Amino acid sequence: MATTNERLAESGREAALADDYGLTAEPSWREVDWPRHLRRAQLGAVTVNFVALGDARAEAMPVVFVHGLSGQWQNWLENLPFAALSRRVAAPDLPGFGRSPLPAGGELSIPFYASVVARLCDHLGFERYVVCGNSMGGLIAAQLALDQPQRVRGLVLVSPAGVSSATVRALPVVVAGSAIRLVGVYGRRFHGAVARRPRARALGLGLVAKHPERLAPDLAFEGLIKGAGKPGFEPALRATLGYDLRDRLGEIEAPALVVWGADDRVIPVRDAEVWKSRLRRCELVILPDTGHVAQLERPRTFNRLLASFLEQVDTGA
Template structure:
């Protein structure tokens, strides 16, 4: 039986014997036990007191480390935490095996409710963007502002470069892909992922590549790695096909929080043309476009993303401070 075919009840009980995820300077890791969930949370405490809380949600195949480049640039503005979604990073797989967008959103809500940190400045990338949208629509009381980097919202014409990700969602294909690529090294896999997610993969430094390879090597040892990938990819596909009140675009229309949208001109997974539709769907939105960025602008161009985030969050906090003074 392949790792992708491990029953949920067994996979959830497995304690992987692998090294923990790495921690950047100033970051801390903690494990949060919730009913049916064990979540890993990476935090970068604010550099000054009285800052509002923020929560960062990564995309498919990623982890809380995806935000390690951006978080320090906002550390004087927000008290940041980034979670590993169930089954990713150092978070255990969900005991109920639910990798749907709604399931991930419930995990985020339960974390915020348990910690009493809401309302937060909520960030999401790709799958995390769809999750954050669902959270903001369902629980406006938990969200101050919403920042979405290449959010995975439904497209009628999906880019060809995004099809392999969708195919992983097909039952059995993840196991087949694993067999066909069993001779690939972690470096080959990391380079392949970067070629799709970065606007300019050639600009990746040797240090960044080493970190990505090391991360992937440890994740490939996890018995639930492919199960989390396939289940979450299936969750995105299923969310794309939902219509009516449950559709992600309808959810976007119900978001009350001010929203900052970040799109990359070289994104091969979420089309740049979706920026206009997103700007219309989210009622109180502003748009940052980065022509040279790919799918993970907060990793590729954190120095360009951060100023817009600072202005956006700073204006929100200043406006609410004035209202509180009245």
């Protein structure tokens, strides 16, 4: 019988051979009545905008999705409807991003963001849960697993920050984040034209996605461009750069699935081996011809990997 890692890797290889880049996952996010699922919560002194869906009666482990720098909950548009078929799911706009206001004082940190996600899970009644994070969101997820080891039962990390971003080799993160921010400002003014033109998408999102011109225009805007240019960008960038959890990764007890694009231009794929070697229980899948946002670039592949991992968490395998 194939090992878990072999099954996950084979799933990734099959999907890559089918070349599913940019193909919409099922069920389609375009068929969801998103306003019906949007919520706001007052979590102490912090106001958080979030989306929540799924059957409250489902016994499967809930999942909370955490976006990265210059992101918003829509970074998970292609994944939320799929995950919600079998469980409760939620995705917040972190303070300073999306429609969540920047906290008073404007100071942000990775532990603060982890505490916000934990408080949101309290608000939703998630006693135990899986955390899925991309980029900065992956670093937040790892911090939360350290802070709440009895509650975080699994980690899904998509190109997580925390290795190169903890050293002086952080320039690609800064450049990519700044580029997305500028695209967001431009996109709010001319978003229709930018989204419709493949060359404009390639120019604005080329550091983030491997083939932005192959992403659907509405997904490029809703999932990437729309979340940029928010007041949390600079303080969150400062909070991420230099924050080093590498020596603590071995303390994380929860199993982890790490997914990385082989052509990630924001956080180098070589960082994946650090996560693989330092986490106690880690499955690593590297997707070929994929950039920094695998969950949006190859949602069908990603959702299959996610489903396989969540099944293991649900059964305690």
